[in-house]
Amino acid sequence: MTGRIDPSAEQADRVLDAVPAAVGLWDRQMRNVVANAALRHLLGVDDAHGRTIADLVGTDVFDRERPHLEAALAGERQDYTRTVVDPDGRTRHVHITLTPDVVDGAVTGVVGHVIDVPSEAxxxxxxxxxxxxxxxxxxxxxxxxxxxxxxxxxxxxxxxxxxxxxxxxxxxxxxxxxxxxxxxxxxxxxxxxxxxxxxxxxxxxxxxxxxxxxxxxxxxxxxxxxxxxxxxxxxxxxxxxxxxxxxxxSLERALTRQALTDPLTGLGNRRRFMGLVSELAEQDERQVGLIYLDLDDFKRVNDTHGHSVGDELLVAVADRIGSVIGVHDTVCRIGGDEFVVLVRSARTADDLDGQRIRLKTVLSEPYTLTSTATPVRVSVSAGSSWSGDDPAALLRVADEQMYRDKSARPR
Incomplete structure (x- = not known):
């Protein structure tokens, strides 16, 4: 079994002397009971024990501090700052704390604590x-x-x-x-x-x-x-x-355009078209039509004239579609020789069908291309669909009508 170890007076002195702040205990007659090394240095003495504050700091300084000391003896803790000159001639700005030393409910003295603080300057x-x-x-x-x-x-x-x-x-x-x-x-x-x-x-x-x-x-x-x-x-x-x-x-916009654009014609691609269809569904837009266009003889053009002529033909077709449709209409190339036009300029299904026929006529006229001296002709199949409650069905219906149009061609 171990008991509490009480420090000796010598040990207590060593502990106090190791504290960087100036610490001292004063009795009710303002005689020093304890003063650590930092306080003794501040006061400029080797031994303060038994000496009064007035004796250590002088009557003028003591009279200045008296109100704080008396308040501490009355049981009121004091906190304040002072500017002092230490024995080394240095001006120091210090914070002083005076704490009543209470024993059995009575104030028997004052514990002083002094630390350096930065000056206002x-x-x-x-x-x-x-x-x-x-x-x-x-x-x-x-x-x-x-x-x-x-x-x-x-x-x-x-x-x-x-x-x-x-x-x-x-x-x-x-x-x-x-x-x-x-x-x-x-x-x-x-x-x-x-x-x-x-x-x-x-x-x-x-x-x-x-x-x-x-x-x-x-x-x-x-x-x-x-x-x-x-x-x-x-x-x-x-x-x-x-x-x-x-x-x-700018880079993001360029990447977006690249992802949504057909590199040959500069039109929107299938992804762009499907995005437009999704927007229609979100906006609940009903006054809209769709025209599905297919170049029936495109394979023959490639086989006869070569792919460079076929590419130039696709660009020419895209240009002709753009010259016919309204400014608010949108054309996309969704396959090799397949184009769709989202038509907002039409007001009725009959109006839309008139645009479909006009596109077929314009696109079927001969093409004069720089990559071949021979005029190139293609036949065009076209189908259309108008409004409806399901925008996603626009492509399906127009596709079905386009294939009926293709089947009606003379063989």
Whole structure:
């Protein structure tokens, strides 16, 4: 069985002397009972035991500290700061804590605790240094950054932001975010700002366009965060960072076009057409027709004249279709010699059928191609379908009618 080990006075002294803060115990007559090494150094003595505070620091200093000492003897903890000159001649800014020493419910003395604290001037210097570093970091950051009020007025913008938009710093500080937002994206920007101000979110992230000084637009990925004021009298601010993603967006558009475009004719491909059909279903569009076109003699053209002539013929067919259909109609090449036209310009099924017949007539006329001296002719089969409750059925119905049209050809 082990009992509690009580430290010796020598051990207690060693522990206290190892503490970097100045620590001392004073009785009710303000005589020193304990003083560690740090306190003895601060007082400039080798031994403080039994000496009064007035004797150690002088009457003037004691009279200045008396109210705090008396309050501590009355049972009230004291916390305050002082500027003192230590025996080495250094000016030190210290925080003093006086804690009542209570034994059996009675205050028998005061425990003093003194630690060094930065001066106000030092704090100001540290703050100014930190702010200066922040300003330099913002100014030279490669990321376009702006600090704004909650009303979108610029407070500060860095070089990268000015370079991105083509304005000087002075010019931008006279502007607002709304003045450089693309009109088509302004509504979204205002909604994002409202979400920040209302506290719905602490940050927003989106892609949008900004208008540069020369009138061109630039796509950016933007991230904005609201920083609440430290006091009620302060003003909330918004910190926004934007990254130029114009090149990425262009690449994405190019890849999308490539995925949805027939490389030979430049028309939409089958994937593009099926996407349009899906959009019809989502939009519940009913006033629409479809014309399915097939070149009956295309294999003969390839076999007789070669594939280069066949390719040129397909391009010529695509051009003729485009010259006939309306500006709101869409033509896609969905197979080797198969084309479909999504017709929004027709008003009735009869109107659609008239367009189908006109396309057959125009496409069946001879083609003069640069890759062969012989005029090329092909016959065309065409079917159509009008509206209906199922947009996906448009292709099936038009396909069926096209094959009936093909079967009706003289053999």
């Amino acid at each position: 030092a704090l100001d210097s540290q703050r100014d240094e930190a702010l200066g570093l922040l300003v330099k970091t913002l100014e030279f950051s490669p990321v376009a950054t702006a600090v704004m009020t909650t009303t979108d007025r610029w407070i500060d913008v860095n070089r990268a932001m000015c370079a991105l938009l083509g304005y000087t710093t002075a010019e931008m500080l006279e502007m607002s975010f709304a003045s450089v937002a693309h009109p088509d994206d302004l509504e979204v920007s205002l909604a994002e700002r409202e979400a920040l101000l209302s506290g719905t979110t602490s940050h927003v992230e989106s892609e949008a366009r900004l208008i540069r000084r020369d009138g061109s637009s630039v796509w950016v990925h933007r991230h904005a965060t609201i920083v609440r004021a430290a006091t009620a009298a302060g003003e909330d601010i918004v910190i926004a960072q934007v990254h130029d993603i114009t090149e990425r967006r």
